[in-house]
Amino acid sequence: xxxxxxxxxxxxxxxxxxxxxxxxxxxxxxxxxxxxxxxxxxxxxxxxxxxxxxxxxxxxxxxxxxxxxxxxxxxxxxxxxxxxxxxxxxxxxxxxxxxxxxxxxxxxxxxxxxxxxxxxxxxxxxxxxxxxxxxxxxxxxxxxxxxxxxxxxxxxxxxxxxxxxxxxxxxxxxxxxxxxxxxxxxxxxxxxxxxxxxxxxxxxxxxxxxxxxxxxxxxxxxxxxxxxxxxxxxxxxxxxxxxxxxxxxxxxxxxxxxxxxxxxxxxxxxxxxxxxxxxxxxxxxxxxxxxxxxxxxxxxxxxxxxxxxxxxxxxxxxxxxxxxxxxxxxxxxxxxxxxxxxxxxxxxxxxxxxxxxxxxxxxxxxxxxxxxxxxxxxxxxxxxxxxxxxxxxxxxxxxxxxxxxxxxxxxxxxxxxxxxxxxxxxxxxxxxxxxxxxxxxxxxxxxxxxxxxxxxxxxxxxxxxxxxxxxxxxxxxxxxxxxxxxxxxxxxxxxxxxxx
Amino acid sequence: xxxxxxxxxxxxxxxxxxxxxxxxxxxxxxxxxxxxxxxxxxxxxxxxxxxxxxxxxxxxxxxxxxxxxxxxxxxxxxxxxxxxxxxxxxxxxxxxxxxxxxxxxxxxxxxxxxxxxxxxxxxxxxxxxxxxxxxxxxxxxxxxxxxxxxxxxxxxxxxxxxxxxxxxxxxxxxxxxxxxxxxxxxxxxxxxxxxxxxxxxxxxxxxxxxxxxxxxxxxxxxxxxxxxxxxxxxxxxxxxxxxxxxxxxxxxxxxxxxxxxxxxxxxxxxxxxxxxxxxxxxxxxxxxxxxxxxxxxxxxxxxxxxxxxxxxxxxxxxxxxxxxxxxxxxxxxxxxxxxxxxxxxxxxxxxxxxxxxxxxxxxxxxxxxxxxxxxxxxxxxxxxxxxxxxxxxxxxxxxxxxxxxxxxxxxxxxxxxxxxxxxxxxxxxxxxxxxxxxxxxxxxxxxxxxxxxxxxxxxxxxxxxxxxxxxxxxxxxxxxxxxxxxxxxxxxxxxxxxx
Numbered sequence: 001x002x003x004x005x006x007x008x009x010x011x012x013x014x015x016x017x018x019x020x021x022x023x024x025x026x027x028x029x030x031x032x033x034x035x036x037x038x039x040x041x042x043x044x045x046x047x048x049x050x051x052x053x054x055x056x057x058x059x060x061x062x063x064x065x066x067x068x069x070x071x072x073x074x075x076x077x078x079x080x081x082x083x084x085x086x087x088x089x090x091x092x093x094x095x096x097x098x099x100x101x102x103x104x105x106x107x108x109x110x111x112x113x114x115x116x117x118x119x120x121x122x123x124x125x126x127x128x129x130x131x132x133x134x135x136x137x138x139x140x141x142x143x144x145x146x147x148x149x150x151x152x153x154x155x156x157x158x159x160x161x162x163x164x165x166x167x168x169x170x171x172x173x174x175x176x177x178x179x180x181x182x183x184x185x186x187x188x189x190x191x192x193x194x195x196x197x198x199x200x201x202x203x204x205x206x207x208x209x210x211x212x213x214x215x216x217x218x219x220x221x222x223x224x225x226x227x228x229x230x231x232x233x234x235x236x237x238x239x240x241x242x243x244x245x246x247x248x249x250x251x252x253x254x255x256x257x258x259x260x261x262x263x264x265x266x267x268x269x270x271x272x273x274x275x276x277x278x279x280x281x282x283x284x285x286x287x288x289x290x291x292x293x294x295x296x297x298x299x300x301x302x303x304x305x306x307x308x309x310x311x312x313x314x315x316x317x318x319x320x321x322x323x324x325x326x327x328x329x330x331x332x333x334x335x336x337x338x339x340x341x342x343x344x345x346x347x348x349x350x351x352x353x354x355x356x357x358x359x360x361x362x363x364x365x366x367x368x369x370x371x372x373x374x375x376x377x378x379x380x381x382x383x384x385x386x387x388x389x390x391x392x393x394x395x396x397x398x399x400x401x402x403x404x405x406x407x408x409x410x411x412x413x414x415x416x417x418x419x420x421x422x423x424x425x426x427x428x429x430x431x432x433x434x435x436x437x438x439x440x441x442x443x444x445x446x447x448x449x450x451x452x453x454x455x456x457x458x459x460x461x462x463x464x465x466x467x468x469x470x471x472x473x474x475x476x477x478x479x480x481x482x483x484x485x486x487x488x489x490x491x492x493x494x495x496x497x498x499x500x
Numbered sequence: 501x502x503x504x505x506x507x508x509x510x511x512x513x514x515x516x517x518x519x520x521x522x523x524x525x526x527x528x529x530x531x532x533x534x535x536x537x538x539x540x541x542x543x544x545x546x547x548x549x550x551x552x553x554x555x556x557x558x559x560x561x562x563x564x565x566x567x568x569x570x571x572x573x574x575x576x577x578x579x580x581x582x583x584x585x586x587x588x589x590x591x592x593x594x595x596x597x598x599x600x601x602x603x604x605x606x607x608x609x610x611x612x613x614x615x616x617x618x619x620x621x622x623x624x625x626x627x628x629x630x631x632x633x634x635x636x637x638x639x640x641x642x643x644x645x646x647x648x649x650x651x652x653x654x655x656x657x658x659x660x661x662x663x664x665x666x667x668x669x670x671x672x673x674x675x676x677x678x679x680x681x682x683x684x685x686x687x688x689x690x691x692x693x694x695x696x697x698x699x700x701x702x703x704x705x706x707x708x709x710x711x712x713x714x715x716x717x718x719x720x721x722x723x724x725x726x727x728x729x730x731x732x733x734x735x736x737x738x739x740x741x742x743x744x745x746x747x748x749x750x751x752x753x754x755x756x757x758x759x760x761x762x763x764x765x766x767x768x769x770x771x772x773x774x775x776x777x778x779x780x781x782x783x784x785x786x787x788x789x790x791x792x793x794x795x796x797x798x799x800x801x802x803x804x805x806x807x808x809x810x811x812x813x814x815x816x817x818x819x820x821x822x823x824x825x826x827x828x829x830x831x832x833x834x835x836x837x838x839x840x841x842x843x844x845x846x847x848x849x850x851x852x853x854x855x856x857x858x859x860x861x862x863x864x865x866x867x868x869x870x871x872x873x874x875x876x877x878x879x880x881x882x883x884x885x886x887x888x889x890x891x892x893x894x895x896x897x898x899x900x901x902x903x904x905x906x907x908x909x910x911x912x913x914x915x916x917x918x919x920x921x922x923x924x925x926x927x928x929x930x931x932x933x934x935x936x937x938x939x940x941x942x943x944x945x946x947x948x949x950x951x952x953x954x955x956x957x958x959x960x961x962x963x964x965x966x967x968x969x970x971x972x973x974x975x976x977x978x979x980x981x982x983x984x985x986x987x988x989x990x991x992x993x994x995x996x997x998x999x
Contacts, residue, residue: 260751
């Protein structure tokens with residue numbers, strides 16, 4: 001297979017040439033996979049194959065894990081002081097910034113999101129995350145703990161060793177950064193599998209690693225399918241922790257594989273069916289804008305998408321009118337056009353899944369208030385869609401659609417809406433819109449979700465933890481809290497006088 | 501409802517204990533749905549003491565309903581931390597008022613010496629409940645700076661309904677280590693004691709009521725692991741499992757969680773903890789600590805220092821002194837005043853340990869002392885020392901969970917560390933040396949969740965406890981335990997950001 005892929009972009013949003021290697025990045029080098037397989041990368045705007053990348057399997061994960069373990073023992077971990085780890089991460093962030101346009105172009109190409117979004121949100125965000133954790137690298141602390149004066153007792157927050165990371169396709173570079181950064185800051189080495197659907201930006205990232213000064217083997221990036229390379233990471237005896245973002249179904253498989261292999265610890269960021277609760281007294285104009293952002297951002301391909309919109313009856317008609325108007329105005333089109341808000345869904349499989357849900361909504365008796373159809377003839381574009389007359393037992397209300405499909409549901413009382421909002425096996429996020437201070441906080445606290453947004457929606461902060469209650473996941477990403485996922489707590493008891 | 505009354509008339513304790521033997525659900529003792537029972541055996545003589553109710557999936561379901569209702573209506577954050585703390589303190593007081601009786605029951609059920617049960621298990625249980633009583637009103641989140649158009653904070657909320665599966669080696673203590681943080685953080689709990697040792701958990705139930713815990717907040721369902729334990733791990737309305745026990749069962753629980761509702765899990769599993777002894781030690785103290793490390797609780801401790809690495813220069817003197825000390829340990833009736841070591845807990849455990857001893861002999865290790873059954877009845881085993889051990893022997897790699905020490909000579913620090921880390925386990929370790937650099941360097945180099953320097957099995961409630969590698973996931977004790985009993989919620993309040 002050819003070793004690199006070069007694409008020249010000549011579009012309104014971006015003009016430039018990008019070259020990326022296509023191999024597996026293991027121990028500081030690009031290598032061919034042991035079993036020689038490849039995976040086609042498709043442009044979802046056209047449905048056409050863009051290039052093929054190397055596909056790693058179990059044998060390659062084994063090589064990567066061994067390289068990562070060796071690097072951990074000899075040239076990383078606590079041998080490299082936190083300040084030094086932080087410096088390398090800062091350098092990496094600078095390099096990511098230098099190449100931000102190329103990263104954005106690759107994400108827009110493979111994922112289908114608007115170039116401007118990939119640039120201004122995904123990749124600016126990825127750089128900010130890397131910088132944030134670079135600052136944590138020399139601030140990892142344990143405690144000294146009082147017991148009695150015949151003992152010195154303290155804890156250390158040590159790196160775990162080799163960690164495995166499996167990232168999704170919906171925000172490729174942002175996901176990569178938020179996984180890699182806390183792991184590096186705390187001194188771990190990494191074997192990371194990007195999504196096989198959106199591997200291109202990760203391959204560009206590989207070219208910056210050595211330049212930033214990381215020793216070989218510290219960061220290894222192995223593209224491949226979930227069922228082969230991903231499974232191999234979950235099972236590998238040298239990998240002592242696995243962090244995954246993706247579907248609940250796959251999350252279960254990973255936890256099962258961990259249980260059956262070496263009991264590696266597991267953090268999971270899974271799906272959601274997040275409620276957006278809008279009371280009569282909300283600032284309507286703002287509530288509509290935030291609700292649009294909550295469900296249609298990233299084409300609905302967002303784990304914390306506010307996909308169930310509960311509107312109090314007093315404001316329902318006005319809300320629906322304005323919400324519909326703004327949804328209708330969403331520009332769906334070519335990711336490389338500067339005024340595009342929504343590109344295609346990421347793949348044919350996702351497209352068909354979403355269209356399937358739309359059909360199911362119609363069959364179950366919900367009303368397609370807006371949209372419901374494909375846009376255009378090629379690629380995987382779907383109209384921003386609104387369902388009304390939804391009942392709680394409908395599939396479109398219960399299951400995660402992961403597309404630009406909103407379910408709008410009328411409610412009367414606070415108690416009723418809290419109960420309905422919590423009637424789900426998910427618990428990732430929630431929003432509440434009201435000006436009443438008591439109600440805002442009371443409802444935010446009553447909703448069973450790892451993130452509650454008051455008078456906003458899907459506005460994450462790098463310094464705030466993010467993760468799920470219930471079946472939306474285990475553990476937290478971002479903020480100081482994520483560091484816990486990547487450290488082993490050791491308690492040291494020094495006997496300085498207790499005699500038997 | 502049936503109960504069991506036992507009359508103790510022993511040198512260590514005289515008194516009567518009455519224990520209800522039903523399932524304790526929603527504040528009352530009731531019969532199990534399927535009417536099964538489990539026999540409780542006295543390991544001193546293999547005779548049946550009594551039988552207790554055996555809960556199954558239907559009972560776990562009833563308990564989970566009761567716990568959920570209690571959590572929603574009369575527990576969780578509806579009850580301020582200071583009140584939760586008061587109830588835990590009251591429970592500690594009640595346990596203390598009945599300390600001897602609980603120690604006697606534990607000694608009867610497990611076979612451990614009354615003295616150890618009283619001064620070790622029961623004291624630690626009281627202390628743990630008091631320690632976590634103090635945390636109950638000190639659960640904190642953070643406010644986090646983002647920008648001035650947002651108020652951003654975290655809450656450390658209770659998880660909800662917690663399942664606690666408790667082992668047989670320190671029944672009351674392990675139960676307290678789990679109840680303490682679970683209740684302090686505002687969770688409702690379903691306890692499944694070990695089917696081998698349910699008595700102290702059952703005896704504790706009336707104290708829950710007296711301490712003022714609302715009905716349903718704490719439920720105790722005795723039963724087998726494969727039925728009641730499995731049902732708890734599978735239950736779709738149980739939010740978390742905390743488990744202490746074998747690595748094998750730990751795997752099943754994690755797998756079950758993955759296949760049901762992805763409930764959170766913390767696992768405290770097995771170990772094969774190394775004790776590393778350098779040339780320059782205080783020999784007398786080292787021998788005592790190392791002996792305590794392996795022979796405490798008859799070797800039935802997850803942190804047992806079962807692989808003893810002794811530097812060449814001190815090997816002979818250490819072996820002589822250690823052997824002498826081990827030979828002086830009194831094996832006998834748990835209620836005799838001078839007993840150090842009682843029987844192993846069950847026939848199954850006895851057979852397992854004797855099997856390992858046999859394997860050690862077959863693989864060519866030398867039985868330096870012990871290696872045989874003690875006496876003719878019950879499950880007593882002589883304190884045993886193996887020498888001439890090689891790292892690939894079963895007795896060196898696998899957890900025996902009995903009074904069996906494997907002694908291995910080493911030359912250099914690097915060699916000792918490498919051998920110490922040559923295990924899938926990582927629960928604890930100890931290093932003995934006077935050299936400050938070496939002590940800390942080696943303690944830091946051994947891959948284990950607890951490192952003891954110049955001591956072993958010297959636990960502290962305020963320090964976290966748990967395993968690296970296959971010894972577990974998560975931490976108990978200390979402030980750290982609270983993380984595992986809380987759900988982290990991030991709240992973002994927009995106070996000015998307009999789209």
